[in-house]
Amino acid sequence: MPFVEQERYKISSGCRLHPDNDLYRDQEQHKHHVDINEWRCGYCRKNFYEEKYLDKHFDNRHFDLLNTSHGRCLADLCGALHCDLVMDSSLRKTKCNPAAAARNKHLCESLADSCFPVSKGPVTGRLHGI
Template identity: 80%
Template sequence: MITLEEDVGDSVEIHCSRERSRAAWKIIEEYLTPFVEKERYQISRNCRLQPDNDLYRDQEQHKVHIDINEWKCGYCKKRFYEENFLDKHFDNRHRNLLNVSHSKCLADVCGALHCDLVMDTPKKIKCNPAAAARNKHLCESLADSCFPVSKDPSASRLHEFFLRQFCDAHTCTGNQKPFSRGRKKRMNMLYVVVSILIMLLLLLFYTFIYLYQRGMKRGTQNLRRVSLSGRKKKPF
């Protein structure tokens, strides 16, 4: 839920956890999106997991990670040492770019998506049955709205997948684990480019070795011929 409050300076304060929203998006990207793409299914805007519904999606896409300790704002090109400082910069300088009226707080579905598993938060010792029931209900409602079983076979398959992947683990019995269907990471373009370059370098290296050895062999044969020719011409 996005809560708005008026500050003293007439600016609007937004209450939506950026960190938990980012955790939810990471889970969606790794544990849901590859399977949705495999089915070639288009998630509608009615689904809260649809990228356009994420309040911070545009800002997250305008983050440029240059190096381990260097981040750049894609809007104004200002640089920062840590991602946390860039987040604060977005809040202070580019808050007006947030589409508050048509976007939703992705952190609100963190309970359903098991965000605590990908965040550095202390592990809960005791399971709360009431909280587990609430999260399961939210999870099942996401499955119904994002993948209506009556829409088509792909939606029906993804609905079943979503229940097994996320919802079944909302129990205090401990029998089911989150993300039981695993994840399928999409091929990274940088990985593809680096792999091709390595293959080309290996090809050049072995070609050089082959030509070098071939040249050495020819040189040895020529020396032998010269040596034999000299012996034949030597007078007794």
């Protein structure tokens, strides 16, 4: 969240991007990349060769620690946040789907409205526009 940090803005808990609303945040913080082929579980110290096995381990052994009360998966917001540009550059060349683009635009606008309400002042106004 470099833009938000730069403005020293505190996101409200009603915003989907607030850390407390991230379903997998705690798990991600207990993921330790010790070496190229060594991933360690921060809950029980077990080691894995690949990140995907650690993810499976979280699903199997530590699913009870997920923030399921109000946390949701941030990947649900990928349409608005353009995760595709970060994850896989080949997706950039796919044809535009107008219906999907309209959905993503709506998602992006509602995210901006709830996280950076323009009425709250110049800082949120700037962040809303980014």
